[in-house]
Amino acid sequence: MDPLGENGAMDAADLDDIAAELYALPPAEFTAARNARAMGPLAAQVKALRKPVVSAWAVDLLVRAGGLTDALELAAALREAQDDLDAPELARLGRQRRSLVAALAAQAVAAAGEHDVTVSAAAREDIEKTLNAAMMDASAAAAVMTGRLVRPLVASGLDAVDLEGAVAGSTPDGRATAAPSRDDLAERRARKAAEKAAREADRAANEATRELARVEAKRDKAQERVDHLAERLDDLERELARVRADAATARSDLERWDRERENAASLARSAEKKATAARDAID
Template sequence: MADDDLDDVAAELYALTPAEFTAARNARADRASGDAARAIRALRKPVVAAYAVDLLAQAGALGEALELAAALREAQDDLDAAEMTRLGRQRRALVAALSRQAADLARDRGVAVSAAALGDVESTIDAAVRDDATAAAVLTGRLVRPLAATGVDPVDLTDAVGGSIPGIADRPARPPAPRDDLAERRARRAAEKALREAERAAADADRRLGRVEAAVAKARERAGHLAERTDELRAELERLQADAARAEAAVAAAEDERTAAAEGARAARRVADEARRAVDAATRPSGKGTGE
């Protein structure tokens, strides 16, 4: 039996619950013969955790997790610690959410997922996010047992899948990126970062220029207003100076008039005094007439 044929049969069988699997597998093997029958009968019943993950894969619910896996690997290649921290938090939240979804799918089909099995589901999904080969195994939807990633050694995929794993030979699933490619990506990211910083600096400079131009326009407007006010005050000063000069002339004229009036008053008093003495002399009795 060709691998593709066995994989098709296995896909049908692993869509069944673990309780249904064995009888269905044996019935299918009985309908085959020779190597095909032996290959089908060799398919192992999945444990509950693996069955729950298979349901998740068959539902096509792992796409977001694998996109996140690619972003994590790129951040690791580029040594972007901040991005790795952010994506790590996102990975943990996504793995937990997908694990709950897988358990719900299993329970909907009458398969209870214990706390221990749920931990194995999380471990398997987390391994798929961390490792390309594990992701390929999980995406078959024919997982037999749970998987775990140590972060050091490759995930052990021995007898982990019923049938073949497309695109996976032995190991490694994803060869290290060539240094030239890595250097090019880092150079591109550095150039993109420099471009973003330059664009931000240009935008900041444009905003500052706008603020300065507005300040200049305001200062020019105020200077024009003050110049007009200065002209008005200068004209007013000239009018006041002319008024002051006229007032001083009037004061001088009044003082001259006062001086003349004072002289006239003194002369008039002298005339009056002389007239008073003449009157007094005329009205004084004569001594000669009295003695006779």
């Protein structure tokens, strides 16, 4: 018995390995390398491997460099948002997808240039179309991630991406992704609702914290003013007590000098009378 279960499975794996090696080469070197590998029981299948177009080969470069991880994570989130009919999330992820696709296409063009392969404007557009297809369709993503893409992919509306003849070697399993069940959708929506509620609660908590900080700052400022005015009031009360004491002393002095003046006036009147009497006696 075949240890792998089927000779066909082993042959397909071997063919995929050979194809992966060949598609790692620049397109100009592909044909000669392919013909050199066309030996043994897989000679016919190897010989039948098609030379990749530049745009597909550049995407294969990205896959081998591990540059599509973020894109496929975003793709999964985008498909989930589509399942949940989450319009705001769809809009946000759509903008993020376009930005990421443009950046990845530029990265693919630069990587091709490092292999002395020029990517035309049309080929770059095909790269972007392929990346978009991979992000919008799980089957296309699986095909792209083989690193054995032969031609570019195109996503057209809601139809499945055409993968016929797009991948060299075996086609990845699970070309069509099953639609989520009602229970799955309900669970996703519940999770989305819980996540939204958590975000809103966090936002409310942050706003409350900011408001508390604002109120505390105002309160601290008011406390400073109260303390300042209390100090001033204490100073004024001490000054008032001093002034009152000075006023009492001044009144006491005034009363004493009033008495002194009355006595002096009485003495002056008595002395004037005596002087008048003395002048009259002389006359």
